[in-house]
Amino acid sequence: MTTLSNTQELPNGPVAAALLAGGAGAAMLGLATTLAEASAGVKNLLVWFNPVGPLSGKTGVAVITFFASWIVMHLIFRGKNVNFARATAVALTLLFIGLMGTFPPFFELFVKE
Template sequence: MATTEINKPNGPVAAALLAGGIGSAVLGLATISVEASAAIKTALNWYNPVGSLMGKSSLGIIAFFLSWVILNTIWKGKETNFSRIAAIALVLVAVGLIFTFPPVWHLLLGGE
């Protein structure tokens, strides 16, 4: 019995992966920006009981969905360099995670 191999383009998967990295990086950058600037902290306070956490997390979610829609539209039905996109996404996720740790804020912002 012969097997049939179905080749599907990896563009939509690459778009979702990279969008996740972008959303993570935006969350990290928003987190460190809130620590660096009282004005940004106030601007991202969208709901008082939660504080700036709602604005930070919402920015990350918005960045994810917007970049996913845009990248999926561009890469739909196309084959991409998946290993390169995965590496970029991994770096973006690392940036996002690093910028959420208080010791990094203190190191970069000269705090305690």
């Protein structure tokens, strides 16, 4: 019978990088959504595809942030063990920023009259 102790001990860096990148992507979506409400200039800059309007840019920067930060952090953290509890706390904080920034009663606080 195989035992789990036979499994190779893998460093946690790549998973921490993925969690942090997910948090960064989420936070960028929240930030872009809120900034688009606060500034007409930002909103116009985020219109990457006219039929979709600024949602194309908001989600575009979030997805680019997610994958780009994942690649960078993966290269930094691969083969290493990091403080996983701290990485998780940062990732969840970033995820929470993303959830707040995409909640209409929150981002509407920043609507430019």
